[in-house]
Amino acid sequence: xxxxxxxxxxxxxxxxxxxxxxxxxxxxxxxxxxxxxxxxxxxxxxxxxxxxxxxxxxxxxxxxxxxxxxxxxxxxxxxxxxxxxxxxxxxxxxxxxxxxxxxxxxxxxxxxxx
Numbered sequence: 001x002x003x004x005x006x007x008x009x010x011x012x013x014x015x016x017x018x019x020x021x022x023x024x025x026x027x028x029x030x031x032x033x034x035x036x037x038x039x040x041x042x043x044x045x046x047x048x049x050x051x052x053x054x055x056x057x058x059x060x061x062x063x064x065x066x067x068x069x070x071x072x073x074x075x076x077x078x079x080x081x082x083x084x085x086x087x088x089x090x091x092x093x094x095x096x097x098x099x100x101x102x103x104x105x106x107x108x109x110x111x112x113x114x
Contacts, residue, residue, distance in 0.1 A: 021051035023074035023081045032072055032086035033060055060088065067091040 026046070034041045039062060049058040054075050060068040070088035074081065103113035 020054050020056045020072075020074045023054075023076050024051070024056045024072055024083050028074070028083045029056070029058060029072065029086070032083065033070060033088065036070065036086040036088050037062070037068065059091075067093075 029046050029049070030041050033044065033046065037044070037060070044060050044062045046058050046060055049056060054073045055071055056074060057069070057071045060070055062068075067090075068088040069091055070086050072084050072086050074083040076082075107113050
């Protein structure tokens with residue numbers, strides 16, 4: 001009877017292992033992002049979260065307008081929930097090209113470049 005309970009427990013843990021959506025909480029994302037970007041919690045917004053297997057990808061926007069693409073990995077194992085450090089890369093600011101005309105040497109000489 002005890003052996004059956006142990007096997008069922010192990011089976012349940014194996015079924016949950018690898019599920020980032022269950023292992024990684026919003027609080028984990030806040031804490032890990034704060035450490036990775038060296039900014040205080042509450043000074044950024046997490047959006048566009050995507051859980052895939054053991055990986056959670058998400059985007060971050062700071063109060064100063066900077067944007068980052070980040071990810072963590074997480075799973076549930078015998079020792080409990082395990083969440084990696086956050087890895088983030090800075091997203092470049094996008095420029096609107098609606099008002100910008102193409103510029104070449106002739107247009108530049110004529111003063112028609114923005």
